[in-house]
Amino acid sequence: MAAVRSLVHRTYETVKAVEDVSFDIAPGERVGLLGSNGAGKTTTLKMLSGLLHPTSGSVQVAGHDPKNRDRAFLERISLVLGQRQRLLWDLPPSETFELHRLVYGVSREDCTATLAELDRLLDLRDLPRRPTRELSLGERMKCELAAALIHRPKVLFLDEPTIGLDVAMQVAVRAFVQRYNEEHGATLILTSHYMDDVLALCPRVIVMDRGSVMYDGALDALARRMRPEKQVVLQLERPVEPRDLASLGTLVSHGDREVVLRVDPDKLKGVLADALARLPIRDLTVRDPPLEEIMADLFAGDGARALPTESAT
């Protein structure tokens, strides 16, 4: 019935994907865009790269308005979408590389040198000569990155570049992206659901929620702000009862041989002394809460909304 109804009467709803988003990024910076699904991260990246046109406000990237698609702008940027491929599907990646070389006006010598460098960093081997459709996701992503970098962009947008990759490949891609940033001074803006990507690559994060910027600043400052407490991990000689731990802090997890406690940093010294005096401790570790937990808190319910508004710029 709904299908028949939509034939004669369609209803439309205007949804603001992003609103009141404002930030500056310096050349050479590495910045992570964080947010839950639908927060507006990819929309922001697509506006920065000129694929989407904002209905109001202004965007400047490397001195250009992206929506104008100036040649000089397009030659300075690249966008890698982890869920969207730009390689020519039925042809080997080498064909895409050659197309990009000619389109961007890269000399054959420069292209050969760049591809040699990319081969060294990404371990491409014979991948460029095999049909794209026969490559695995990880192999394709390596070639996607290579194709995106043949013209050595100064601004690199990465949207979920490690999605679907195995752990080894994720590490390789992260290392590659970091080296590219360091060696070429390229500005890097990344979105990822993998916190390891953000941890490894982005000293600065911009947290978005429901289309707005909720935080813009250092990642470690965000962690301290969201979860100022410390976590104490106790390795035990033998099991202890929960009541023996109650006075130390909030119990995060309780196993026979390992206990994790959440402790107020101001009380840390006393808690450690008490624990060492009373409990059968084999080893003890003090750490910050894992970033995954912080982010889970942040994106659960109104976590991001609870961030102090002055942190947004």
Next chain:
Amino acid sequence: MSVARSLTQFRAFAHVGTTEAMAYRAEAFVWLLSGTMPLIMIAFFGAVTRDGPIGRYSTTSVVAYFLATFVVRNLTASRISWQVNLEIRDGTLGGRLLLPVHPLVAYAAESLGAMPVRVLGSATMALVMLAVLASGSLSHDPFIWLLWSVSVVLAWLLSLFVSVTIGALAFFVDSSAKLMDAWLAGLFVFSGYLIPVDLFPPRLRAVVDWLPFRYQLGLPAELMVGAHDELHALLLVGRQLGFVVAGAVITLLVWRRGLARFAAHGG
């Protein structure tokens, strides 16, 4: 940007079109078969004209005309509409938009690059058949053949603009594929593809003269078989040029308006 750089870019996309067409050899064969309707019409009109000419068409001249439409159709058809529609709907247009080349230039180059693979066999075959079966019915006027070469290019451009424009309507509607099917129905009926335009009733012909279909296909075929004197041919090619200019303007307008609505789905 220098002309040399533009040509290099055009060649790069044309190469992609050629290489992809070669990768889709089976599809190219189907493409060849799908364009054989004029050959069927030769059989039909051949039977009808056996007892005497229809209009100015004898059996020989009808063979010449439909072989000419076969050649022109193969040289000018554009199937880019489905690609544009698909790229808009699934967001792959985004990758194209990131390249420092206007997507319309890229589409044109890819379309042109794919042409030799798709038409080399069929057009050659038709040209040989024309020479053997109906060379007497072809125009012998060099000026007409000069106009023909211009007209084929214009017909290709017009088909390209129509195809891109209809494909680009996917910016505004869920899918434009059916609109292209509807356009093709109009093309087959009103372009001279199935029935020569000069066999239409006068009133209908007067309308057809001011529709774009004939200038996508029928006019170059008519020039090949010498259906018009030089002055009239020049007038018709001039009108065809007008349609091409209008097509270019409409294409750019639709494209620009549509791009502002592009949702860049996926990713």
